[in-house]
Amino acid sequence: MALDRKIAYINLSTGKIETKPIPMEIRKKFLGGRGLDAYLLYNHAPQGCDPLGPDNPLMISGGILTATCASATARTHIMAKSPLTGLLGSANMGGFFAPEMAWAGFHHLVITGKAKSPVYIWIHNGRIEIRDAAYLWGKSTTETQWAIREELGDEDIKSAVIGQAGEKLVRYANVMTGIKNAAGRTGMGAVMGSKNLKAVAVRGTMDIKIAHPIDALEYNKRFIEGITSAKVSGTQGSLGTPFIWGATNSWGGLRTRNFQYNQMEYADDIEPERLDEIATETIGPHHMTGCFGCQVHCRAQYKIPSGPYAGKYDEGPEYTSLGAFGSEPDCRKAETVLTGNHLVNQYGVDNLEIGSMIAWAMELYELGIITSKETDGLDLRFGNDEALLEMVHRICLRKGWLGDVLADGGIPASEKIGKNSFEYLVQVKGMSNLHSDERGTPGLALNIATASRGSDHLRSRPAIDLYHLPEKIMRKIYSNPVPYDGPLSSEHTDYEGKPWQVFWHQNCFMAVDCLGICKYHTVFLGATLPNFEDWPKVIYYNTGLEFTPVELWEISERCNNLERLFNLREGLTRNDLKKGDMLNHRYFDEPTKRGAPDVVGLTIDRQKFKKMVDEFYNHCGWDKQGVPTSATMDRLGLNLEPSHLL
Amino acid sequence: MEKVLTVDYQKCTGCRLCELVCTVMHDGISNPARSRIKIVKWEEEGQYVPMICQQCEDAPCKNVCPVGAISRDVDYGFLTIDHTLCIGCRSCVSVCPFGAMNYNQIDKKVFKCDLCGGQPQCVRFCDMKAVDFVAADNMTTIKKRNAATRLYASQKHATAIQEQI
Amino acid sequence: MANDSEKLSSAESLRKTRTFGKVRCHNPSCMERMEPSPGAAHIKCATCGMEYRIYWVRPDLPRIRGPVWEVNRKIAAEALSRKLSTSKSKSQVKEGVKDGVR
Structure with missing residues (x-):
C-alpha cells in the first residue's frame, strides 16, 4: 500500500545508499510531500550551509496519495536550501514522475554530497544505482530524457532532469520532467547541477494496494465530477x-x-x-x-x-x-x-x-x-x-x-x-513574483510578501478574492474546518479580513502539497472545488488512515511552521527588504497607471499593510517579529525539532 | 446487445487515468503494469494512443490456446480466460497482434480486458471519450457524421468562393 | 467521519451556486453579472459602461476575452484624472474609491 513506500538516502560523495521505511508516527505528523520534505530539510540541512555545497540535502518526493486511486496525484515536490534566496527552496511539478517513483517503491529521496563527475540516479523496483552521466552532460532537458530511455531500453522510464542552465548553476535553473513540467522556482536545478547530478530516472511495476478499492473508485468518480463540472475547469481545460x-x-x-x-x-x-x-x-x-x-x-x-x-x-x-x-x-x-x-x-x-x-x-x-x-x-x-x-x-x-x-x-x-x-x-x-501586479489587491500583496519561498503565488494566494463572492459563500469556505467569525470582505481592493484568507490558503495549499495533488483541484481558482472536508475521505479509502478535517488543518499548520523555522534559522527578519516579509517600495510609492476604474491610481497603504502582516502573524501563532510563539510550538508539537527521527 | 470498445486516439490527453482505474477495479491495486488498457506515447510529438483488446472475431489468443482456456462471453461478446484451465504457457501473449494479452509477473498469470463485465471503468472515467463503449451495430455512425460534416462544410465553403468569383 | 460518504461537504454543497452562461464585469467595484446572448462577440456592462470582447469556451460557457480597449481606456483615464484632482498628492490616491461611473 501507499504507506509502505520507502525513503532513500543517497550520498553522491561516498556512493552510500540506504533505504528505510517511513514510520507511521512521522506520517501522522507530516503526511508526505512538501510537509515531510520540510521536516527532512530542517533535520538534514546544517545551519548556514552553502546552497550549492555538498551539505545541502536535496529532497525529491511524492505525496501520501501519489499514484493512488485519487484525482491528479501527479505532483512531484523538490526541496533544498535555495541558491536563489538563501532561504527555503521548494518547487513542485506535474507530469508522471512521482507516480512512477511510487511504483518503483519510493515516496522520498534525500540526496546529499557531490559526485566527482556527472552522474544520474537510476531507481527500478526498489533498487537504486548511481550511473555515469558524462554522455548526458550538455544535453537539453528532453534530449536527456530520451537518451536515458534509449540507454536503459525502456520507454516507460520517467526522469527528473536538469538542462544546460542547471549545469551552469544558473541560480534559478529548474528541474524538469516530460516536455514542459517544471519544478520551476528557487533554483532546484542549480542544486542538482552543484551535485553533478544530471537526472533521476525511475521505473516501477510494484503494486500499491488500495485500502478500500471500490469505495475509492466510486468516491474518485464523485470527486472528479465536482472538479470537471466547475466553470473554471472548463476554461482551464480549453485555454x-x-x-x-x-x-x-x-x-x-x-x-x-x-x-x-x-x-x-x-x-x-x-x-x-x-x-x-x-x-x-x-x-x-x-x-x-x-x-x-x-x-x-x-x-x-x-x-x-x-x-x-x-x-x-x-x-x-x-x-x-x-x-x-x-x-x-x-x-x-x-x-x-x-x-x-x-x-x-x-x-x-x-x-x-x-x-x-x-x-x-x-x-x-x-x-x-x-x-x-x-x-x-x-x-x-x-x-x-x-x-x-x-x-x-x-x-x-x-x-x-x-x-x-x-x-x-x-x-x-x-x-x-x-x-x-x-x-x-x-x-x-x-525571488521575483509571478508577472502580476498586486497594487489593486491587498490580500494578494500580503500573500506574496509572506510566502515561505519568496514572492510567490502558489503558497497562500486567495485568488478567489477576485470573484466578488457573496459574504455567505465566503463564510462557508473560510470558516471551515476551524471556525472564523472575524471580518471578511468581498471587495478585493479592501484590507479587511484578508490576513485570515491568506492564512487559510497557506494551510490549504500546504495540505495539497502534502497529499501530492494539484492546486487546480482545490480552492485556488474555483470556489467550489474540494478542500479539507473532502480530503479525509480520499485518504481513508486509499490508505486506510483516518483524519478529521481539523487534524489535516493542524498538520498543515505544523508543516508551515517548520518552513518558517527553517527560514528564521537561515536569517529571515520581518522588514528586511532582501530576506523578509516586505514588499518592494514601488508597491507603496508608485500608483498604478492603467486598469479598471477602481484599480487605476492605487498603491498599497504602508500602515494598513503593516497591520495586515501583524494580523496574519497573529493567525499563524507568531509574534510581532514573525517568530512562532512557544504556545504555538507546544500546540503543534514542534518543541523537539530537529528530532532526527528520519 | 453486443457492445464494443472504440478508441478515438486524437481525443486522448495521455493522462492514464484509465490505466489506474482498470487496475483498481480488477485487482484493488494501483499499478499500470496490471492494466488491460495502455496508453502508448510519442511524447516528443505529443501523440498518445490507447491500446486495448479488440475482442477479435477470429481471435489468435483463443485459437492458439492448447487447453481451450479462452472462450467468448455469451452476453457481452468479450474473450475470457478460465484460470482453472490455463497452464500459463503465454502462447496467447506471443500471438496477440495488439499486445493486448498481458502477462503479470507478480501473480504469474496472463490477463486481458473483460469489459469489466459490461461496465468498462476506462470509459466511465474518460472525460474526453477517447475510449467509448458503443453498440456493435452502430460503431461507425459518429465517424460517418463527423466525416460528412467536414465534406459538407468544405462543399459550402467552395460554393461560397465560386459565388464570390 | 472519514468514511461518511453520503453527507455533502461544504464544497459540494456550494456547487449549486454556479451560474452557467454568465460572466462578471471585470471592474472590481462593479462585478455585475452579465449574460451575453448566445454566440455574441461583445457585451457592454449596463451598470458601469465597460465593454468587453466575449469568447465562447463552450456554447454554455462564455468568458471575457478582453476589454474593448478604446472604451475602457477612456473610462480608466477619466477615473484617474478625477482621483488626481480630488486628492492633493499622489500618495493619497490609495483607497478603492467607489467610482463615479456607476
Whole structure:
C-alpha cells in the first residue's frame, strides 16, 4: 500500500545508499510531500550551509496519495536550501514522475554530497544505482530524457532532469520532467547541477494496494465530477493557464514593463484565444494534454508557427511564459512567446524568474543604469523581441557580462550592477513574483510578501478574492474546518479580513502539497472545488488512515511552521527588504497607471499593510517579529525539532 | 446487445487515468503494469494512443490456446480466460497482434480486458471519450457524421468562393 | 467521519451556486453579472459602461476575452484624472474609491 513506500538516502560523495521505511508516527505528523520534505530539510540541512555545497540535502518526493486511486496525484515536490534566496527552496511539478517513483517503491529521496563527475540516479523496483552521466552532460532537458530511455531500453522510464542552465548553476535553473513540467522556482536545478547530478530516472511495476478499492473508485468518480463540472475547469481545460493572464490583463493586475504598468493593451496576438488558434492550426482540435490521472488537461500542445524555430513541438505556454516573453518585456508577438517558452523548457530554467530578470535589465537599460557596454552591444530596450530571446541564451549559458550577472539572480546582480538598480528590482526574499501586479489587491500583496519561498503565488494566494463572492459563500469556505467569525470582505481592493484568507490558503495549499495533488483541484481558482472536508475521505479509502478535517488543518499548520523555522534559522527578519516579509517600495510609492476604474491610481497603504502582516502573524501563532510563539510550538508539537527521527 | 470498445486516439490527453482505474477495479491495486488498457506515447510529438483488446472475431489468443482456456462471453461478446484451465504457457501473449494479452509477473498469470463485465471503468472515467463503449451495430455512425460534416462544410465553403468569383 | 460518504461537504454543497452562461464585469467595484446572448462577440456592462470582447469556451460557457480597449481606456483615464484632482498628492490616491461611473 501507499504507506509502505520507502525513503532513500543517497550520498553522491561516498556512493552510500540506504533505504528505510517511513514510520507511521512521522506520517501522522507530516503526511508526505512538501510537509515531510520540510521536516527532512530542517533535520538534514546544517545551519548556514552553502546552497550549492555538498551539505545541502536535496529532497525529491511524492505525496501520501501519489499514484493512488485519487484525482491528479501527479505532483512531484523538490526541496533544498535555495541558491536563489538563501532561504527555503521548494518547487513542485506535474507530469508522471512521482507516480512512477511510487511504483518503483519510493515516496522520498534525500540526496546529499557531490559526485566527482556527472552522474544520474537510476531507481527500478526498489533498487537504486548511481550511473555515469558524462554522455548526458550538455544535453537539453528532453534530449536527456530520451537518451536515458534509449540507454536503459525502456520507454516507460520517467526522469527528473536538469538542462544546460542547471549545469551552469544558473541560480534559478529548474528541474524538469516530460516536455514542459517544471519544478520551476528557487533554483532546484542549480542544486542538482552543484551535485553533478544530471537526472533521476525511475521505473516501477510494484503494486500499491488500495485500502478500500471500490469505495475509492466510486468516491474518485464523485470527486472528479465536482472538479470537471466547475466553470473554471472548463476554461482551464480549453485555454490552459493563459486564460488567467487574459483575465488579469482585462482588469489591470498584470505586471507589465517591469512594474511600470499593470496592463498590456492591444496584445491581440498573444491573447489566450489567439494561442489556442495557433495550437489548433499546428496540432489539431484536440491539443490539450494532462498530467497523471487528471481530467482538467490544462496543458496545451503547439508547434512554433514561424521564425528560426518554426515547426518545433512544445507544450504550454503557461501564464508565466506569457508574462516572461509577452507583457514584462512588452513584446506582442506569439512567435516570441512560443519560442521563448521552448527555449526555457530546453535549457531548464524558471521562465518566471528569467522573464523578470530580463524585464528588470530592460528598465535599467532604458534608464541608463546599464548601457550597451554592459549588454555587449545588445539594444536591450522594451519591445525588442530579438534582444529578449538573445538574453535567454546568454543567461542560460552564462555568456557575456550581463548574462553571467543576471544568472546569479536579482539581489547579487543588483550588487554587481550597482547604482540604484536594486530599487527597480521587484522581488521578495530575493525571488521575483509571478508577472502580476498586486497594487489593486491587498490580500494578494500580503500573500506574496509572506510566502515561505519568496514572492510567490502558489503558497497562500486567495485568488478567489477576485470573484466578488457573496459574504455567505465566503463564510462557508473560510470558516471551515476551524471556525472564523472575524471580518471578511468581498471587495478585493479592501484590507479587511484578508490576513485570515491568506492564512487559510497557506494551510490549504500546504495540505495539497502534502497529499501530492494539484492546486487546480482545490480552492485556488474555483470556489467550489474540494478542500479539507473532502480530503479525509480520499485518504481513508486509499490508505486506510483516518483524519478529521481539523487534524489535516493542524498538520498543515505544523508543516508551515517548520518552513518558517527553517527560514528564521537561515536569517529571515520581518522588514528586511532582501530576506523578509516586505514588499518592494514601488508597491507603496508608485500608483498604478492603467486598469479598471477602481484599480487605476492605487498603491498599497504602508500602515494598513503593516497591520495586515501583524494580523496574519497573529493567525499563524507568531509574534510581532514573525517568530512562532512557544504556545504555538507546544500546540503543534514542534518543541523537539530537529528530532532526527528520519 | 453486443457492445464494443472504440478508441478515438486524437481525443486522448495521455493522462492514464484509465490505466489506474482498470487496475483498481480488477485487482484493488494501483499499478499500470496490471492494466488491460495502455496508453502508448510519442511524447516528443505529443501523440498518445490507447491500446486495448479488440475482442477479435477470429481471435489468435483463443485459437492458439492448447487447453481451450479462452472462450467468448455469451452476453457481452468479450474473450475470457478460465484460470482453472490455463497452464500459463503465454502462447496467447506471443500471438496477440495488439499486445493486448498481458502477462503479470507478480501473480504469474496472463490477463486481458473483460469489459469489466459490461461496465468498462476506462470509459466511465474518460472525460474526453477517447475510449467509448458503443453498440456493435452502430460503431461507425459518429465517424460517418463527423466525416460528412467536414465534406459538407468544405462543399459550402467552395460554393461560397465560386459565388464570390 | 472519514468514511461518511453520503453527507455533502461544504464544497459540494456550494456547487449549486454556479451560474452557467454568465460572466462578471471585470471592474472590481462593479462585478455585475452579465449574460451575453448566445454566440455574441461583445457585451457592454449596463451598470458601469465597460465593454468587453466575449469568447465562447463552450456554447454554455462564455468568458471575457478582453476589454474593448478604446472604451475602457477612456473610462480608466477619466477615473484617474478625477482621483488626481480630488486628492492633493499622489500618495493619497490609495483607497478603492467607489467610482463615479456607476
